Amino acid sequence: MLIKGTEVELKFNHRFYKNIVKGYKSKDTDGFSNFINGLIQKDPDALIAGYKFGLIGKKITDDEVADALEDSGIFDKDNPYKDLYKKVVKSGFLKAKIQLMKKNAEEDYQTIKELLNKASLKKDEKEALENQFKMTEQQYLKQKKAMEELAK
Structure with missing residues (x-):
């Protein structure tokens, strides 16, 4: 990836995870969950954030990353x-974290479903x-379908 005339390397690993968890968090959600949900929702x-926290080396601002993505045409690509x-x-580490997110969402869904049957x-x-179950079910099914689409 070319940023400000310099080729920079991207690497998605534990360091990426650690940095995005802190750097892209919101009040109620960790940064990695925000990132994955943002990909699902097709949020630019x-x-x-993904490219910024995946960069190796010097710190790059959001604006510099956005400009580089714009210049390279990434925002114009199909998906x-x-x-x-x-x-x-x-x-493998990040894939395992995503599988854990899926598992937790499934467990939350099943727990509410079981409570309803009592x-x-x-x-x-x-x-x-x-x-609450209807809202959780809609969100869960939408997220599950979107994750399957991303993985294709």
Whole structure:
């Protein structure tokens, strides 16, 4: 990747993970989860973050990375999110972290589903849980499908 006239190397590994967890976090979510969810949602900021934290060597600003991505035409490609995802999962460590994210999402989904099936809930509690389940189910299924699409 060429940034400000200098060829820079990208590497997606544990160091990338450590840096993106801290550098791309939000109030409630770690940076790696934000990054993967951003790729799923096709958020250009996720591309910028992924490339920024994947760079080896000197610190580069978001604007410098965004300019380099723009200059190289990455934003104009058919599916740059899938391309970056494929680079990330080449790392066994990062692939394992993504599999753990999937497993945790599946477990959360199943837990709420099991709670719904318990007869001991009061009517209003059950309705609230059903609403939460519907939202969780939609989000889970959407994320699962998007992750499968990225992996193709």
